Amino acid sequence: MVVMPEPSEATGRGGRSGLVVSSPNWLTTRLDYLVNWSRANSLWPMAFGTACCAIEFMATAASRFDLSRFGMERMAFSPRQADVLICAGRLPFKLAPVIRTVWDQMTQPKWCISMGACASSGGIFDNYAMVQGIDTVVPVDVYVPGCPPRPEGLLYGILLLQKKIKGETVFDPALRVEKLTDSRGLFLEPGIVDELSEPFGNSVHQTRSA
Amino acid sequence: MTDDSPNPSVGALRVQFGAAVRRAAVTCGETIVYVARERARDILAWLKDAPTERYDYLADVTAVEYRDRERPIELVYQLWSLDRKELLRVKVELPQDEPLEVDSVVDLWQGANWLEREVYDMFGITFRGHPDLRRILMWETYSEGHPLRKDFPLRGRFSRSEQVRQALSGELDAHYSMEELSIADAYTTLPADMRERLRGRPAAQPGSAPPRTVAFDLFTPGPDAAGRATGVPLGVSAALEDAEPALRTDHMLLNVGPQHPATHGVLRLVVELDGEVVVRVIPHIGYLHSGFEKLGEYRHYNQIITLTDRTDYLSAMSNNVALALAAEKLMGITITERCVVLRVIACEMSRIVSHLVWAGTTAIDIGAFTVFLWMFQERERIYNLVEAWTGARLTTSLTRVGGLMADIPEGWAEELRRWCQRFPKTLDEVETMLSRNGIWLGRTQDVGVISGAEAINYSLSGPMLRASGVAYDVRKDRPYLGYESYDFDVPVGEHGDVYDRYLVRMEEMRQSARIILQALDRLPDGPINVSDPRVVLPPKSRAMADMEAMIFHFKQVMEGVPAPVGETYFAVENPRGELGTYLVSDGTAKPVRWRIRPPSFINLAALPRMAEGHLLSDLIAINASVDVVMGEVDR
Numbered sequence: 001m002v003v004m005p006e007p008s009e010a011t012g013r014g015g016r017s018g019l020v021v022s023s024p025n026w027l028t029t030r031l032d033y034l035v036n037w038s039r040a041n042s043l044w045p046m047a048f049g050t051a052c053c054a055i056e057f058m059a060t061a062a063s064r065f066d067l068s069r070f071g072m073e074r075m076a077f078s079p080r081q082a083d084v085l086i087c088a089g090r091l092p093f094k095l096a097p098v099i100r101t102v103w104d105q106m107t108q109p110k111w112c113i114s115m116g117a118c119a120s121s122g123g124i125f126d127n128y129a130m131v132q133g134i135d136t137v138v139p140v141d142v143y144v145p146g147c148p149p150r151p152e153g154l155l156y157g158i159l160l161l162q163k164k165i166k167g168e169t170v171f172d173p174a175l176r177v178e179k180l181t182d183s184r185g186l187f188l189e190p191g192i193v194d195e196l197s198e199p200f201g202n203s204v205h206q207t208r209s210a
Numbered sequence: 211m212t213d214d215s216p217n218p219s220v221g222a223l224r225v226q227f228g229a230a231v232r233r234a235a236v237t238c239g240e241t242i243v244y245v246a247r248e249r250a251r252d253i254l255a256w257l258k259d260a261p262t263e264r265y266d267y268l269a270d271v272t273a274v275e276y277r278d279r280e281r282p283i284e285l286v287y288q289l290w291s292l293d294r295k296e297l298l299r300v301k302v303e304l305p306q307d308e309p310l311e312v313d314s315v316v317d318l319w320q321g322a323n324w325l326e327r328e329v330y331d332m333f334g335i336t337f338r339g340h341p342d343l344r345r346i347l348m349w350e351t352y353s354e355g356h357p358l359r360k361d362f363p364l365r366g367r368f369s370r371s372e373q374v375r376q377a378l379s380g381e382l383d384a385h386y387s388m389e390e391l392s393i394a395d396a397y398t399t400l401p402a403d404m405r406e407r408l409r410g411r412p413a414a415q416p417g418s419a420p421p422r423t424v425a426f427d428l429f430t431p432g433p434d435a436a437g438r439a440t441g442v443p444l445g446v447s448a449a450l451e452d453a454e455p456a457l458r459t460d461h462m463l464l465n466v467g468p469q470h471p472a473t474h475g476v477l478r479l480v481v482e483l484d485g486e487v488v489v490r491v492i493p494h495i496g497y498l499h500s501g502f503e504k505l506g507e508y509r510h511y512n513q514i515i516t517l518t519d520r521t522d523y524l525s526a527m528s529n530n531v532a533l534a535l536a537a538e539k540l541m542g543i544t545i546t547e548r549c550v551v552l553r554v555i556a557c558e559m560s561r562i563v564s565h566l567v568w569a570g571t572t573a574i575d576i577g578a579f580t581v582f583l584w585m586f587q588e589r590e591r592i593y594n595l596v597e598a599w600t601g602a603r604l605t606t607s608l609t610r611v612g613g614l615m616a617d618i619p620e621g622w623a624e625e626l627r628r629w630c631q632r633f634p635k636t637l638d639e640v641e642t643m644l645s646r647n648g649i650w651l652g653r654t655q656d657v658g659v660i661s662g663a664e665a666i667n668y669s670l671s672g673p674m675l676r677a678s679g680v681a682y683d684v685r686k687d688r689p690y691l692g693y694e695s696y697d698f699d700v701p702v703g704e705h706g707d708v709y710d711r712y713l714v715r716m717e718e719m720r721q722s723a724r725i726i727l728q729a730l731d732r733l734p735d736g737p738i739n740v741s742d743p744r745v746v747l748p749p750k751s752r753a754m755a756d757m758e759a760m761i762f763h764f765k766q767v768m769e770g771v772p773a774p775v776g777e778t779y780f781a782v783e784n785p786r787g788e789l790g791t792y793l794v795s796d797g798t799a800k801p802v803r804w805r806i807r808p809p810s811f812i813n814l815a816a817l818p819r820m821a822e823g824h825l826l827s828d829l830i831a832i833n834a835s836v837d838v839v840m841g842e843v844d845r
Contacts, residue, residue, distance in 0.1 A: 128367075185376075
């Protein structure tokens, strides 16, 4: 059951088409299938490679693992011609406005893969310099664990993203709403950012220096 | 440990400078001279030029703050004499209750430029007379303080949401530096002191390059009363304007990075172009600053090894070895025969792995994609071996203080031998593709030349230095791990251009394969770890069954292995150059200071010198030839 919400002030981008679909029918499901199939199999990656994970990303793109098997052989180093942002590596605060700008420059539909422990949670860098997970800066669709993930791990993440895309419907406008930063510069509530960034595991007790 | 007689330079210094030489000490066989702050620059200049001393190579500039807040902050210069092969550490003590100021040595060594900026950024020490003293790793408006000071909390002063907010909400341009022309747009939102600095441009240094033709012209842009643009936003040199009044001869400003496929990481280059000629390059780094050195002060020595993987992630194994060797020197541990040879193998494997990536990515930058695929194919083969040994492809954490995390598996040595014998064929193929290729020659020969004397002055190391004809290789000049007993050559270039750097790295891979084969021949049997149970973890089976082993296990995991009071600077020859590990211990299990002397940071500082005057496309080739790893540059 897919219900199209009424166009609201908040999203502002709602029912541009004027269509109100109360239930999926043959036409819309076939259209969804076609659109999702083509989207999922021609994802153009915007490789935002920063650190160690970028080397494994390069290995994924090279001959042995061959990323082009998944329709991703075209590296889009311009965000304007990219579909999926792959943040491969750690994200320091100094780089945070850059990835935010890159994300804002990408056109819809767009997705984001957070590759590796540092991108997903800050990893072993629970310190003054590091963003504790890129999901405090841009919305993330798939997290790939590992430090760095093996190429197989990244490929599995890409397959999961394809699966997610194949479950989407073009008639759900909420999916394509830009999650822009507000006047404070955050796109999440400060409390949520703090909660996401809280130390966990070993790093809780490792702030004593002697 | 080692002999306690100080370096003879100390006596000569005392004769020359008298009381300005405060005291000298020997720790771990290394001589430290404490000098008076006022005379520090004179003493360093004398050490550099005096014919009996000739400490012409400034290996590192850094600072140490002790946990005891009463002790002064120490500014540390690591000097090396290329001719006399002598190391000397000069320290200047800066009491905490006085202004942290000292004279800059940039006029003596260009290589000190970025190093002093880093000390300023991380410790807040001001260098008088520095031509361009501003933050280098953190952004200009960073407001939390100087991160490596001991009163700076590990997680920073602000809450996480505030840190994210400050990072995201500020003017994007405010993160960038004064030197950029684009900042003119953000002028009104800048803090007052930055505006002051922008208004008054510093006078050109005597003897330096002629003044730039583009000036910041912050007040003229904008429409006049009739709505026409007056002035040109980016500024135009008056001379050019007079010569051809009808011709628009703006210099163009181009921003390369930080997210750019040809910058090998998150390096940002602001390039001023006259047509297609690079007039000025301003590198901006710090986009991958991860606080390694701060984090190291909160970790046991064995825990730091996992951090070293991630600094220079292309040669993780030799980073592991570097830290373990430094910590062992500090603790006075002698490792086993088998461990020594296995570490040599690890170092040389990572040199090959690193140069393979360098050759592949550089070839892409210059337009040859095939080499990338060939090199990565070889890399996958050696990765299989690395993985069989360490369990990881990239972040190996191979060493432990006093040994290794694991011995090589059965049959591994034969596999490595086969690989070493076969892999030079791939190098031959690549050389067939590139070494006499007209495009390759045109793009690399006489591009980015730096002379040997200048390379020394910029403190370059590794293939960058050797391509300029200076045969400085730590493996030969300060041998460690028994490198003096291996038969290998150090390739040296003649021209100091991109092509020579390429040839040097290709030859280094062959030499590394040669060393590995010799090491495999002599690989002795025996344990890989020292037998001291206070240093090396007992095997898990014993720790679970034996009370004593369990206690040692518990103490090592919970308390770490303490190092005696002292300090050491230990350098190894990494693929990118001299990787120095400077450890200062106050007797606890966590170092007071863990300093990495980052070879690619120092090599990158010479990029403007090499690239200015070349074409924009050459800038990419020159930048690739430096072989930067941003994880190590920014740390």
